[in-house]
Amino acid sequence: MQITVLVLILALLTVSGYQMGRTRAAASVGGRLVELHSVPSYHGFYVALWAGLPALFLFVLWTASEGWLIMRMVMSALPDRLSGGDPQVLNLLKADILNIAHGISTGRDVDPAVTAAAAHYNSLRAISDWSLLAIGASLAVVGLAYGRQHISPNLRARNRVERVVSIALVICSMVAILTTVGIVLSLLFEALRFFTMVSPIDFLFGVHWSPQMAMRADQVGSSGSFGIIPLFSGTLLITVIAMVVAVPVGLMSAIYMSEYANPNVRTWLKPILEILAGIPTVVYGFFAALTMAPFVRSIGHGLGLDVSSESALSAGIVMGVMIIPFVSSLSDDVINAVPQSLRDGSYGLGATKSETIRQVVIPAALPGIVAAVMLAVSRAIGETMIVTMASGLTANLTANPLDAVTTVTTQIATLLVGDQEFDSPKTLSAFGLGLVLFLVTLSLNMVALRVVQKYREKYD
């Protein structure tokens, strides 16, 4: 509530600051605007920035540190018998206090001291919100007055405003870097905690995956429960099946569309592939689980084969369908980038169209096609919903596409869904898997982008 009020006050002050700046600037030269260094609207922006920016900074800092600070104060006020426990118990306690403070029942009998702490938390929170409102609003008013005071015909308002704006632009462009840093740091940090419990060698080269076992205290980090080889074999199996579907179909569609189809046909065919690309993965997952899996199973039974109801085959086929448009649009680009002169030369020698495509266009476009396939592989490895919904949870080390396998992403999703403690190796192993997944897809993407860049302008 207080925050909404503060935001409204800030918006109001900023807008009125703009108006004030404009009128004051015009008034300062008695309406002869040519005498101003900057046009009045820049004076308006100048005042508005003074009113809005400091308060905004305060607001961001305050909300970022508030929760943490209040929690520390609450925890230090707790009786010793509660606050003395080990970090895991403390984290649980914090979660309980937060839940009670937000009015969510924990479903357990609660220590009266915890209820009191929750009340303490809420009162601190209220104080914090009110003081933020008061300080933020007064800061905005002071800023407004200060900025307004400064207005004079000689004020270089445009230069100053533009300086602030360009700094803001630079900061915005750094968000991408910050995100990458955030991803790397969060994965590394949690994965390192995981590797203090489970040795990286066991993790990377173990052939047994059963994180559930480690839930029991006496089995924490027990050897052999966290081997990712079966997860990788499962991921690889499904990826290979997906590629077997997606690469020929995607490539042939791209070739047909760019070399054979006339423009009219193309305007009809392209949307079909675009629709396939736009369907959410959860829909593909539903289709794989409820339509494709029974279909594959019944065909298998017809042939006398034993097919698991969560076979790698059905998940792989559907994933392949999902990736067809991806392969086809990327290959379409590289095929179109092959210069027409190469084709003309080939036709001049008497080659048929398909001979030209197979022996001239495709070799010329090959680096790009390889890069497209690599990007598609990286997508298949990182795809989550189809495999979570249509492939199993049992980590089988098998190459049989009719068996159920599990994948890295499925395990991440299932390990982190539902209630979780932040310190058990089971939860942390998801971050270990995430780190491996991130590194694998990142290197695939890097190599693919490098290949594309290196060979892109070879024929121009």
Added chain:
Amino acid sequence: MSVAASKSHYQSEEFARRLRGRYAAERNFKIAGVAALALASMMLVVLLTSIVSKGYTAFWQSQIRLEVTLDKAQVEERNFTAILRQAIYAQFPQITDRTGKRTLNELLSSGAPYELEALVKQNPAIVGTTQTIWVRSDDEIDQFVKGYFPRNAPEAERRLNDAKIAAIDTLVAQGSLVQSFNTTLFSAGDSREAEQAGIWGAIVGSMLTLLVTMALSVPIGVAAAVYLEEFAPKNKWTDLIEVNINNLAAVPSIIFGLLGLAVFLGFFGLPRSAPVVGGLVMALMTLPVIIISARVALKSVPPSIREAALGIGASPLQTVTHHVLPLAMPGILTGTIIGMARALGETAPLLMIGMVAFIVDIPHGMTDSATVLPVQIYMWADSPERAFTERTSAAIMVLLGFLIVMNGLAVFLRKKFERRW
């Protein structure tokens, strides 16, 4: 001599055979291309038909007509179950034994008493009178009426016993059991009972999440694109930013979920399952898409525009804000809509930050627990009941409807405002 030889060569049997072979290869290659496209379109058709055929019936729901006598004492005791039971027994005067009565009780949705209570609360004047009301039937009855449970299977293998089927047939013959538009689906939140479950909670959650995503990723993305395209010097630093953006665009979405879990929930202590966290994660995820498309749009504005503006004394920033950005706006808008459509369909990262919880209430704010449409689909897809399969498909149709509208809008904008210089 050489002419004669070559002539005979071109007319030789071997040459003709080879030519036939080459033309056959040409034909086969072309057929392979057509087959690939046919396969892709066939998969699309199969996918859409399977979903529509599984789910179109979910837009109807069986309702049972009851003559309820709202006895004052019973209303005061809030014993609406008893009121409903008396009403349904009254329709079957011949059934008096306990098993028969239990069968009748099972015809009604377990949510029917609450519905009746809400009705009475809304209009207290009806207490003491007899009213004709329509209540939802149980989901199994609904599925039976829609023909999903075979009627002539042996009784032991059937979900519904003979007595129940007889009761249903009677009601249908009386016109007391009819299908009407399923408003619950579009007005309720999640529920364990299929007939009371709806997607409105998930739609609101999706909208709140998208609102946060848009409020963050559009300004930041456009600003970043403007900087990189118009102002950034060409140096190592900007190269690093570009490499970063390209890589982020290809990072698996689930990794963004892990980032959200570790940073927003773990480090900043934001609430689980909240649209604000979902929106933050989605914003980081769609940012590269928006930056890349905005850069393409900015690049397509010809340099002459910039030169003209600079030439009459505009500052570089004025050039961009007054001339380049407005001209690039349609392209930026198209990219934004496509990015938002992607965010709307995304599921995996939201599973990581707890938006997969079972939430009955419609969310009212950014920090309320909420779920989104794709996650709702994921959760319902796991439910074994036939009625939930039907509702999952219906939810998918609604989701696809939203996506089609958004993408259609993007195409329309592109067609309408596309400008060739």
